[in-house]
Amino acid sequence: MHSINHTFTFSHPPEAVWQFLTDPDLMAQWLMKNDFKPIVGHAFQFKTNPIPSLNIDGIMHCTVLEIVPFKKLSYTWKAGPGNGKIELDTLVVWTLRPIANGTELHLEHSGFRDPENHDIYKGMMNGWLTNLQKMANYINTTQHGTTHA
Amino acid sequence: MAQPTLDTFQVIADPSRRKMLKLLSKNSLTINNLADNFDMSRPAVSKHVKILHTAGFISIQDIGRERYCILKQDGFNELQEFISYFDKFWVSKLKKLETLLNNKLDNKNN
Known part of the structure; x- marks a missing residue:
């Protein structure tokens, strides 16, 4: 705290x-x-x-x-x-x-607020939404046509 | 060395990595400093650091002869901003209170 x-x-x-x-x-x-x-x-x-x-x-x-x-x-x-x-x-x-x-x-x-609490998720979701979107795009692109389960 | 790509939740689901982020939210640390806080091998620490780095949670900078892990997360900075703002806020307010009380004392003595 x-x-x-x-x-x-x-x-x-x-x-x-x-x-x-x-x-x-x-x-x-x-x-x-x-x-x-x-x-x-x-x-x-x-x-x-x-x-x-x-x-x-x-x-x-x-x-x-x-x-x-x-x-x-x-x-x-x-x-x-x-x-x-x-x-x-x-x-x-x-x-x-x-x-x-x-x-x-x-x-x-x-x-x-302690970063170890729930806000870690909130903060990261806010701050990293862009990165997640990029990551999702990347995964969708690279996995297109293949089936990695 | 190839690392599996982990999503954000996988990255922070690991308690050791959460602890690393917590430590780094207070201070930038060298990988060795960071390793001192964990009961695990140095290569294991390095692996976690690499995962955090790959996921974009930290940056790694060479400063002098040391490699420093530096937090790159806005949420943590926000916390520091709150604390630093109110820390200064209270010091300035308490000084004002001190002045007021001293003036009061002077008036009484006069």
């Missing part, structure tokens, strides 16, 4: 950092516009500009999974080209730990 991990330390208590992770107005100031609510099961969106290189329309579809005040926050993070199509189905987990002079904040963004 592929994941992104970052640890940042802040010279502020976990309560202050927590505010910036869970107050929609404060979140908008550093992350993205959103309609987050600190309620488990709440579905919300982050909105940014489209990201054509990733085939993402700029809307992150999220659902709050876990809230442990001042300690842990997690939500799903899905995105795609629009029309409900999802290309990216991932998980964001924030963990806060009080340290001597403030807070250690850890981010894990996980669930990026």
Whole structure:
């Protein structure tokens, strides 16, 4: 499983950092516009500009999974080209730990598709359709008139 | 040496070849590096590499004195693009958060 991990330390208590992770107005100031609510099961969106290189329309579809005040926050993070199509189905987990002079904040963004999963077939079918067609043409041509079972 | 022509599914149906593609999706490797990950003879590894090469899943390039196997699959690149995009995304956002929090602290002290 592929994941992104970052640890940042802040010279502020976990309560202050927590505010910036869970107050929609404060979140908008550093992350993205959103309609987050600190309620488990709440579905919300982050909105940014489209990201054509990733085939993402700029809307992150999220659902709050876990809230442990001042300690842990997690939500799903899905995105795609629009029309409900999802290309990216991932998980964001924030963990806060009080340290001597403030807070250690850890981010894990996980669930990026592993090539060994089904996507290997999908990816290869998409990327290699042309090659398969070529191969089929080649086989049809070379086997024309012969019967290789 | 003649190799049987395998279709895409036959090529990736083999667990060793899938593992090779997976390893190569992270890094380009020499055939020797690749062989270190498998409990099979070097000629057996070479045979799989040749099959992957023939099917167009990898390219083989001579760099210096080594032969490198390099993945040629768009699907894998897409995965790397997602990860690299969001990796940079989070670093820049977290730096912004740091600035905001520091400003907040300054305001309090003033």
